[in-house]
Amino acid sequence: MQQSMVIRWCLLFLVAFQSMEVNQAARILAPFFFPGKSHLIMTNAIVRELVKRGHEVTFITAFSLAKENLGPNYKEVLIPQYDFWPRIKEKSKKTTVLEMADLSSLTFIALCQDMGLHSTDFAFQQPEVQALIQAKNKLGKYDLLLAEEFYNEGALILGHLYQIPIVTISTFGYTNYLSNMFGFVAPWSFVTHMYLPYTDRLSFSERIHNTYLCTMEVFLRRFYYLPAQDAILRKHFSHLLDEVPTVKQLNNNVSAILINNFMPLDAPRPTSFNMIPVGGLHIVPPKPLPKHLQDFLDGATHGAIYFSLGSQVRSAEFPPEKIQILLEVFGSLKQRVLWKFEADKLDHLPDNVMIQNWLPQADILAHPNVKVFIAHGGQFGIQEAVYYGVPLLGIPIYADQHGNIHKSVAKGYALGLSYDAISTDTLNGSLSELLYNPKYQTNAKRASRIYRDRPLGAMDTAMYWIDYVIEHRGAPHIISASLSLSWYQLYLLDVLAVALVIILIPLLGLYFLCTKSSRRTPTKVKRN
Ligand SMILES: *[C@@H]1O[C@H](CO)[C@@H](O)[C@H](O)[C@H]1NC(C)=O
Ligand SMILES: *[C@@H]1O[C@H](CO)[C@@H](O)[C@H](O)[C@H]1NC(C)=O
Numbered sequence: 216m217q218q219s220m221v222i223r224w225c226l227l228f229l230v231a232f233q234s235m236e237v238n239q240a241a242r243i244l245a246p247f248f249f250p251g252k253s254h255l256i257m258t259n260a261i262v263r264e265l266v267k268r269g270h271e272v273t274f275i276t277a278f279s280l281a282k283e284n285l286g287p288n289y290k291e292v293l294i295p296q297y298d299f300w301p302r303i304k305e306k307s308k309k310t311t312v313l314e315m316a317d318l319s320s321l322t323f324i325a326l327c328q329d330m331g332l333h334s335t336d337f338a339f340q341q342p343e344v345q346a347l348i349q350a351k352n353k354l355g356k357y358d359l360l361l362a363e364e365f366y367n368e369g370a371l372i373l374g375h376l377y378q379i380p381i382v383t384i385s386t387f388g389y390t391n392y393l394s395n396m397f398g399f400v401a402p403w404s405f406v407t408h409m410y411l412p413y414t415d416r417l418s419f420s421e422r423i424h425n426t427y428l429c430t431m432e433v434f435l436r437r438f439y440y441l442p443a444q445d446a447i448l449r450k451h452f453s454h455l456l457d458e459v460p461t462v463k464q465l466n467n468n469v470s471a472i473l474i475n476n477f478m479p480l481d482a483p484r485p486t487s488f489n490m491i492p493v494g495g496l497h498i499v500p501p502k503p504l505p506k507h508l509q510d511f512l513d514g515a516t517h518g519a520i521y522f523s524l525g526s527q528v529r530s531a532e533f534p535p536e537k538i539q540i541l542l543e544v545f546g547s548l549k550q551r552v553l554w555k556f557e558a559d560k561l562d563h564l565p566d567n568v569m570i571q572n573w574l575p576q577a578d579i580l581a582h583p584n585v586k587v588f589i590a591h592g593g594q595f596g597i598q599e600a601v602y603y604g605v606p607l608l609g610i611p612i613y614a615d616q617h618g619n620i621h622k623s624v625a626k627g628y629a630l631g632l633s634y635d636a637i638s639t640d641t642l643n644g645s646l647s648e649l650l651y652n653p654k655y656q657t658n659a660k661r662a663s664r665i666y667r668d669r670p671l672g673a674m675d676t677a678m679y680w681i682d683y684v685i686e687h688r689g690a691p692h693i694i695s696a697s698l699s700l701s702w703y704q705l706y707l708l709d710v711l712a713v714a715l716v717i718i719l720i721p722l723l724g725l726y727f728l729c730t731k732s733s734r735r736t737p738t739k740v741k742r743n
Contacts, residue, residue: 240269240270240271241270241271241358241359241682241685242270242271242273242356242357242358242359243265243270243271243272243273243357243358243359243360243361243681244273244275244347244356244357244359244360244361244373244377244379245262245272245273245274245275245360245361245362246275246338246344246360246362246370246373247274247275247276247362247363248275248294248297248334248335248337248338248363248367248369248370249331249334249363249365249366249367250277250278250296250297250298250299250334251365251386252278252526252527253386253525253526253527253593253594253595254363254365254386254387255276255278256386256497256595257384257386257475257496257497257595258363258384258386259278259280260496260497260674261361261384261473261496261674261677262274262280262289263280263283263285264674264677264678265361265678265681266285266286266288266289267285268678269288270288271288271289271290272288272289272290272361273290273291273292273357274289274290274291274292275292275294275338275343275344275347276291276292276293276294277293277294277295277296277297278296279291279293292343292344292347293343294338294341294343294344295341297333297334297337297338299330299333299334302329302330302333303326303329303330306326306329307322307326311529311532312527312528312529312532312612312613313528313529313532313533313612313634315612315613316611316612316613316633316634316635318613320408320410320411320428321428321431321432323410323613323614324410324428324431324432324435325435327366327614328366328435328436328439328440328443330366331365331366331367331368331440331444332366332440332443332444332447334366334367335366335367335368335369335370335444335447336369336447336450336451338367338370339369339447339451347373348373348376348451348452348455349455353376353377353378354377354378356377357377357379358379358380358685359379359380359381359382359681359684359685360373360374360377360379360380360381360382361381361382361383361384361681362374362381362383362384363383363384363385363386364383364384364385364393364396364469364472365385365386365387366440368444368462368465368466369444369447369448369462371383371462371465371466371468371469372448372452372459372460372465374465374468375460375465375468380468380470380684380685380688380689380690381465381468381469381470381689382469382470382471382472382473382680382681382684383469383471383472383473384472384473384475385472385473385474385475386475386594387409387475387594387614387615388409388474388475388476388480388481388494388594388615389409389474389476389481389484389486389490390408390409391406391408391409391429391432392432392433392436393472393474393490394406394484394485394486395433396466396469397469397472397487397489397490397695397698398487398694398695398696398697398698398700398705399485399486399487399695399697400485400705400706401484401485402485403422403425403426403429404417404422405417405482405484406482406484406485407421407425407618408425408428408429408432408618409614409615409618410428410614410615410617410618411424411425411428411617411618412611412617412618412620412621413425413618413621414482414621414622414625415482415483415484441461441462441463444462445459445461445462448460448461448462467694467698467699468689468694469489469694470489470684470689470690470691470693470694471489471490471491471680471683471684471690471693472489472490472491473491473493473677473680473681474490474491474492474493474494475493475494475594475598476492476494476594477492477493477494477495477598477666477669477673478492478665478666479601479626479662479665479666480494480597480598480601480619480622480666481622482622487693487695488693489690489693489694489695491676491677491680493673493674493676493677494594494598494666494673495598495602495666495673496672496673496674496676496677497595497598498577498598498599498602498673499577501577501578501581502575502578503578504575504578504579504582505575508553508569508571508574508575508579511551511553511569512551512553512579512582512584512585513584514551515550515551515584517549517550517551518550518551518584518585518586518587518650519550519551519552519553519582519584519585519586520545520548520550520551520552520553520585520586520587520588520589520646521552521553521574521576521579521580521585521587521588521589521605522541522552522553522554522555522588522589523554523555523574523576523588523589523590523596524555524590524591524610524612525590525591525593525596528591528612529557530554530555530556530557531556531557531558532557537637538561540637540638540639540642541554541637541642542561542563542564542565542568543639544639544642544643544646545565545567545568546565546567546568547643548567548646549567550567550586550587550650551567551568551569552567552568552569553569553571553574553579554568554569554570554571555570555571555572555573555574555576556570556571556572557572558572559572576596576599577599577602577603580599580600580602580603580605581603585603585605586605586606586649586650586656587605587606587607587608587646587649587650588600588605588606588607588608589607589608589610589646590607590608590609590610591609591610591611591612591616592607592609592610592611592615592616592617592619592620592623593615593616593619594615594619597619597623598666600659601623601628601659601662601663601666602663602666602667603663604656604659604660604662604663605659606628606629606630606649606655606656606658606659607620607623607628607629607630607659608629608630608631608632608645608646608649609623609624609629609630609631609632610631610632610633610634610637611631611633611634612634626658626662627654627655627658628655628658628659628662629655630645630648630649630655632645
């Protein structure tokens with residue numbers, strides 16, 4: 216009797232376990248059209264983890280993961296790499312990324328939109344993507360569309376074609392138009408545009424600037440960018456579909472978005488159940504460093520400085536006089552310097568400086584001897600610095616880098632130095648301040664504790680919500696009803712109109728009564 220009970224329980228458990236497995240393994244279509252290398256840090260980490268957890272992922276990408284041998288659950292659709300730099304250089308009249316430091320934020324928004332339109336159009340032209348579009352029997356083939364939310368919204372049409380729910384990823388964190396897309400009003404009085412070097416505490420003139428840029432972006436999106444995305448969709452799909460959905464309609468169907476940010480890197484702002492902060496999900500426990508790097512950092516008894524300007528900005532493109540300044544300052548320090556330098560050789564390299572054209576950044580920042588990180592202020596570098604509590608010297612060049620550095624300076628774990636202002640004095644002065652004033656370390660460690668303090672790890676959170684959307688078939692209950700409102704309803708302008716009428720009617724009545732009676736008085740006088 217007892218034995219059969221045990222067997223029954225075991226069987227029940229097995230069945231439950233198996234059905235759990237079956238429920239969890241989903242087929243995910245993941246078109247990632249934007250060929251930005253830094254974006255891959257997040258998107259590839261998510262794809263790898265999904266595959267590791269038993270999902271089948273069809274990854275449309277320009278950067279192959281084939282050599283990682285992710286196993287049979289990983290299916291790759293390799294598309295050619297859209298090279299956006301020639302167009303950007305032509306449109307901005309700049310020849311190197313470094314020169315872009317003086318482009319206005321508005322120009323940069325327009326450049327991103329242009330780049331997004333062309334990379335979307337380019338991706339739809341590829342036979343590999345066409346094969347997915349033309350495929351027969353699309354229904355039931357996939358369970359979820361996972362795409363990036365970075366000026367490639369056209370890709371969401373695959374969710375429409377395959378009739379599957381959509382989860383998107385914002386590799387660049389929160390941005391103004393994301394709020395609108397998810398149905399929220401982000402007040403420009405304290406929610407700053409990500410390209411502006413402001414925090415959430417804005418002065419009056421900063422609020423004017425912020426309102427100006429956000430308004431311009433709203434108009435650019437409404438009257439240029441979104442119609443242009445729609446035109447691309449019509450170009451590629453009007454022969455296939457009776458009614459080609461607009462990008463806005465596609466966006467309104469997005470179930471959830473995974474956002475590359477977390478406290479304290481960004482400030483509180485209006486958000487929703489389906490806007491999920493997962494910043495730092497790419498950070499994994501540090502791996503052992505290659506021996507020469509380990510020895511170099513272990514031997515840095517006075518501490519070490521790590522210098523890298525990310526994947527797009529090349530310090531090897533610095534003009535000779537700037538290189539000279541860097542060599543002079545670095546050479547005069549007691550600290551050792553590890554420099555990501557994209558050429559093989561650099562003359563007159565001081566003994567305490569090591570250059571290499573690629574460096575395992577997060578693992579280096581995890582080394583206790585690293586005291587300062589000289590960075591350009593991209594999202595991922597800042598997240599890694601904060602995670603490991605390393606103070607920053609920020610040399611921002613473009614886009615959100617100015618804002619990221621400004622926020623870090625305001626939080627007390629960074630100093631900023633504009634590229635044009637780099638001189639022996641400014642560079643050495645900033646480095647000395649960061650190295651010898653303990654407040655930067657203290658603030659960096661505090662930020663690190665806040666950043667790590669979460670109910671669920673970043674990657675687990677991302678996986679939870681992807682599974683959630685699949686499990687609840689698009690989870691329509693987490694999509695805001697405000698998306699079905701028109702703009703005057705959302706801003707209550709119709710209610711305001713009624714309120715005005717209610718207030719105005721008695722006032723007008725009163726006014727007419729008064730004028731009537733005052734007109735009557737003089738007539739009386741005349742008669743007399
Ligand atoms: C929105 O999602 C529903 C349910 O999955 C689907 O039937 C509809 O076609 C989608 N709309 C668009 C514009 O993709
Ligand atoms: C930089 O500052 C350090 C002190 O922090 C000093 O020893 C060094 O000589 C300075 N280097 C230059 C090039 O001024």
